[in-house]
Amino acid sequence: MRSPRLAALELKRFGRGKLPRAALVALLLLPLLYGALYLWSFWDPYGRLDKIPVALVNEDKGATVGGEKLQAGDNIVSGLRESKTFDWREVSPEEARDGVAKGRYYLSLTVPSDFSERVGSSSGENPETGALQVSTNDSNNYIVGQISRSVFSEVRRSASKKTSRTFLDKIFVSFSDIHQKTEKAAEGADQLEDGIGKAKKGAGELATGLGDAKNGSKSLKTGVDKLTTGANDLKSGSKQVADGTQQLADKVNLAAGKVRPFFNEHGKQIGDLSRDIVTASNTMTTDLNKLPERAQKAEDDLRAAAAFASGLYASFCEGGPKADAVKIDCETAKKHVTNMNNAATTAKDFNALVKDHKNVDQLKTHVAALKKMAEDLGEKAPTLGQDLDASVKKINELNKGAKAVAKGASDLHAGLTTAKTGVSSLDTGIGKLSNGANTLSGGMYKLVDGSGELATGLHDGAKKIPDYDKDQRDLRTDVMADPVQLANQAMHKADTYGTGFAPYFIPLSLWVGAMVSYMLIQPLNRRAMAAGASAWRIALAGWLPVAALGVLQTAALMSVLHWGLGLKMERAAGTIGFLLLVTACFTALIQLLNARFGPAGRILVLALLMLQLTSAGGTYPVETSPGFFNAIHPYLPMTHVVEGLRRLITGGDLGVVWTGCAVLAAYTVGSLALTALSARQKQVWKLDKLHPELSL
Template sequence: MKILALIRTELKRLTATPLARLALVALMTVPLLYGGMYLWANQNPYAKLDHIPAAIVNTDAGARDADGNAVNYGDKVTKQLVDGKDFDWHVVSQSQADKGLRDETYNFVFSIPTRFSSDLTSASTTDPTPAKIGLTTNDTTSYLSSTIADQAGKTIRATVTAEVGKTAAKTLLVGLNDVRDNLKTAASGAGDLASGAATLKSGLGSAQVGAKSLASGTAQLSSGAATLDDGLQTLKSSTAALPQATSQLASGLDTLKAQTASLPSDAATLASGAQQVAAGNKALDTAVSGGVSTADQAVSALPAQLAAAQKAQQQAFDAVSAQAGLTADQKAAVQQVLDAASTSTATTLTTTAKTTQAQLTALQQQTERLQDGSAQVSAGASRLSASAPALVNGIAQLDAGADQLNSKTPALTNGIASAAAGSASLASGARSAAAGASSLSSGLSKLDAGASSLASGATKLSTGLDDGVKQIPATTATSRDRQAAAIADPVSVKDSSIASAGNYGAGLAPFFISLAAWIGMYALFLIIKPISKRAVTAVKAPGRITLAGWLTPAVLGLVQMLALFAIVRFALGFDVVNPVPMIGLMVLASVTFAAIIMTLNVWLGSVGQFLGLVLMLIQLVTAGGTFPWQTLPGPLAALHFALPMSYAVDAIRQLMYGGNIAGAWSDAGVLALWLLGALLLSLVAVRRMTRNRTMRDLRPSLIG
C-alpha cells in the first residue's frame, strides 16, 4: 500500500461519522482558539491603561518659593496626571478613595499630602524635608496593579524631580547671573576708584598750594573783619529809629483793617439788592413785551371784528325793519344813519388801538434799556462782593506782617549789635585759621602718600573683578531656561531597536504560536492513530507506514498553521517582516511537534500521550516566551537549550521582527534534527511492531 493511500485511509476514518467529523473540526480549532484568542486578549494591553480606574487625593496646601511666589506642586501633578490620560484618573477625597479601593472601584490611589509643596520648597531652607506621595494598592483587582502603580509612581517622581530641579537650577543660574552683573558693576566701580585715587593724588598737590594761599587769605580776612566792624557800628546807629517807624505802620494797618471789616457783608447786601432790581426789571420787561404782543394781536384782529359787528348789525336791522314794516324810504333813511354811526365808531376804535400800540412799543424799549442797565449793575455788585473778602484778607495779612515786622525789629537791631561784637571774634578766628592752614599743608603731604597706595590697590581690585566677570559666562533668560532644563534632566535615553515587536501582543505571539502548534498536535493525536495497525499487518514496509502515520497530522498541522498565521497577520494586524519564511518555520515547528508526539505514542502508548502533556508544561516554563531565559533557575535554563519549543520561539521572533536571519536558520536546523530523530525512533518502533502483532492491533478504534 502506498503512503498516499494510507493517508487517505486515515483521513477517511477520521471523517467516517458525524461525531468523528465534529471531533476532527473541534480539535483542529483548538490551536486557533488558544493562540488567536489569547493573543487577541493581550494584543496591546498597555494601550488601554487609560481604562484602569485610579484615584488621586490632593490635599496640598501650597507654599511660597524662594522668590515669594505662591506655588502648588500638588495641583500641577494632579493636572498633569489627569491631562495625560495614562489612566482613568478620578480626583476624589480621602474617604472616597479609601472606600473605592476597598470595593475595587479604583485599582490604586495616589495621595498628595498637605505639606507636599512646602517639603519640595524646603530645600532652600535650613530644614530641608523630602516630599512624599502616598501609594495604596489592592492586588485583588489584578496581581499587576502594584507593578503598574509602582511604575506610575516612578514616572510621577521623575516628573516632579525634573520640575523642581529645573526651578532650583534656574534660581541658581539667575543668582549666578546677578553675581556676574554685580561683579561687573563692582569692577567698573573699582576702575572708577582707581581713577579717582589718581585724581585725588593730583588734587592733593593742588591742595598744598591752596593751603599756602589760605594762610595769606586769612591775614586779609583779619583786616577785612575790622572794616566790617566799623560798618556794623554805623548800621547800628542808623537803625535806632526803626522800631518806632514799624510801630506806626502796624497801628495804621490796624485802623484800616477795622474800617474794612464790614466791607464783604456790605458788598454782599449791595449785590443782593442789585440782583433783585435786575429781576424786577426783567419781570417788567416780560410783562410789557406780553402787552405789546397782545396789543399787536388785537389791532390785527380789529378790522375782522368790526366787519363782523357791521354784518351782525345789518342782519339785526333787516330783521327789525321787516317786523316793523318800514317802507323803503324809511329803511334807507335809517340805514344811512346806522352806516354813518358804524363808520365813525370803527374809525375811532382803530385810531385808539393804534395809539395804544405805539405807546406800548415805546414803553417796551424803555424797559429793555432799564433791564440791561440793572443787569450790569448786578454783575458789578457781584464782582465787588466776590473781591471784597480777598481785599479784606489782604489787608489782614498786611497788618499781620506789619505786626511781625514790628515784633522782629528789636531782634534785628540786637542782631546787628551782636554782629558788631562778633567781628572782633572773626579777626581772632582768622588768625587761628592761618595757623590751621599750615597744619593742613603738612597733613596733605601724608595724605598724598596714602592716595598712592589707594590707587595701586584699586587697580589690583579692578583687575581681579574683571577676571572674575570673565570666568562667569554671560546668560540670557532663554539660555538659562535651557541650562536649567539640562541640569534638571541631564541624561536622555534615545530609543532605537534593530528589531522591534511593536506592542505587547506581538511580543507574546512567537511563544503562543509555538505553544498552539504543540497543543494542536497533542489534540489531534487524541483521535489520530500514530501507526495504522492494519498497515503494519498488511504492508511490510515500516518506512512507508511511519511516513504515512506522520504525514496525516503534518498535513492537518499545515492547515492549522496557515489559519493561525492568517489570524495573527490579518485578523490581529501584527506586523511580520518575513512572512513567507515565518510560515515555513511555523509549519516546520508543527510537523516537528507532530513527529515528537507520534514517537511518544508509538513507544509508550497512553503513557506517551501523558508525557506529551508533561513535556508541553515543561516547555511552557523553559521556552523563554515571556521573560528572558536567563532569569530561569539553573536546571530549567539547561532544559531551555535541550527542548525544541525554545528554538521554535526564537526562530519565529527572528523572522517576525526582522532579526538575525542566520539565527533563524540555525533554529530551523535544530528543529529539523528533532524531526529526523523523532521519525527515526518511530521507524524503530514500527519495525518492532511488524515482528510482534496481536488480533487487538487489528481492531479499529476512534482514539487508537
C-alpha cells in the same frame, strides 16, 4: 499500501458522521484557543490602561514661593488627567484606602498636603523633596502594580523636571544678578583704586606734614623750655623788682619827708642847675654825633700802631734781618705788642659798638631824655615840692604794680610749667603720629597695589560669570533639568504587546494542537502494522495525517492572527514556511513519545511542553531564570522556534532562523527514525502488550 494512502484513509474516518466531523473541526480550531484567543486577550494592554480605575487623592494646600502662589498638586492632577494613563477618579483619602483594599481601585496616588511647600523649598534655606504616595494591592493584580511603577516613575521624572526647571531658572537669574553686581563691584573697585591713589598721596602729604609738625613741636618744646626758663627768671626778677620797689617806696617815703622842705627852700637853685644840665646835654649830643668818626680813627691809628709794633718785634725778636744788629728786651717788647694788639682789639670793639647805632642811639636818647628832664626840672623847679608828692604817690603805685607783676610772673611760670609738660606730650604724640603716618603711607602703597589687583580680578571674574538672557536660560534649564535623554532606537520594533508575544504563543498553540490530535489519531497506523508494512511506512502513516492537520491548523491560526488581530509579519512567506517545519517537528516528536511510551507518552508530552515553555525565553530573557532552565534552553526545539519566529515576524538576522531550521529538521528526522524503530518493536507481540500496566 503506501503511507500517503494510509494517511488519507485515517483522515477519512473523520468524515463518517457528525461527531467525527465535529471532532475534526475542533482539532483545527483548538490552536486558535491557545494562540489567537490568548493573544487577543492582551494584544495591546498598554493601549487600554485608561480603563483601569485608579484612586487619585489631592490634599495639597498650595504654597507661596517668591511672592507667587504655587499649586504643584493641582498641576500634577491636571497633567495626569490629560495623559489619560489610567481611569483617574478623584476621591477622599478614606475612599481611596477602602477602594484599594476591597479591589474597587487597583491602586491609589496621593498628593500630600505639604507637596507644594516641599517643592517650593528648593529655592529656600531648607530644601526638601516632595513625595507622591502610591498605594498598591498585589492581591488585586500584581501586573498593574508593576505597570504603575513605570508610569509613576515617568510622573515623578516629569514633576522633578518641572521643579528643577524652576530652581535652575532662579540659579541662572542669580548668575545674571551676580554678574551685574560683580560689574558694579568692579566699577566700585576702580573708584576705590582712584580713591586709594588719592589717599596714598594724602598719606604721603600727611607723613610730610606730620614730619614738619614733629620738627615744629620739637621747636615748640625747645621754645617752651626757654619760655619756662625765662618765666622762672621773670618770676625771680619780678619778685626782686617787687622787693626793690617796696624798698624804694619805703626809702622814697622816708626821703620825701626829708627832701620836701629842701625843695621848697632851694627850688630856684635847682632850676638854675637844670638849665646847666641842658647846656651840658647839648654839648654831649654834639660829641656823640662826632663819636663814630673819632672811634673809627682811633681804631685805624691803634691798628696801624699795633701792626708797626708787631713788625718791629718780628724784625728784632723773631729772627728778622735786624735780630742780631740790636739787642732788646724781647719779652718786654712782646708784652707791649700784646697790649697794643689788645688796645687795637678794644678800639675795634668800641668802634663796632659805636657803629651799632643801637647803643649810640640809646645814649643819645638818654641824653635827650636827660635834657628833656632837665628842661622839665627847670620849669618845674618852683613846684618840686608838689611834684615830689605826686612822684611819691606814683612810686607807691609802682610798688603796688610791681607786686602785681610779681604775682603774674609766678602764675605765668606755673602755667608755662604745665604747658611744658603738655608740649612734651604733644611732641611725643606727634612723633608717634609721624611714625604712624609713615607706616600708613607705606601701607597705602600696598593698598594701591591690592586695590588694582582687586579691580582687575573683579573685571576678570565678571567676564567669567555668565549673564544669560531669557532664551538662553530656558535652553539651559531644559538641558540641566533633564540632562540625559534616552535615545531609544528600537531595531525591528514590535507594534503591539501581542506581536511581541506571538512567537511564544504560536508554537504553544501548534504543540497543543498536535498533542490533542494524537489523542484522536493513533501514533502508529494499526492497519499498516497488521499488514506487516515496513517500520518507516508505519511511522509515516501515523505522522502524515497529524502533520496535514497541523498544516491546516497553522493556516487557520495565522489567518486569524493576520486578518483578525492585525499581526504584521516582516517575512510572511518565511514565517508560514518555518511554521510548517515547526508543525512537522512537533507532530513527529509527539508521535515518538506516544508511540514509544504509549499512554504514559501523553504525560511526557505535557511535561516536555512545560519544560519548553519555561526555558524558551518567550516572556522574560532566559538568563533571568534559574540555572536549570538555562542549561536545557539550547537543546529544546521550542527555543529555536521562538527565536526564529521573532526574526521572521519583526525582522532581524536570519542566521538564527537557518539554525532553527536545521535543529527542527534534525528533531523531525530523528523522531521519525525512532518512531520507526518503535513501530518495528511494536510488531512483535509481548505479554505486556496484551496486558498493559497502564491504559488511558
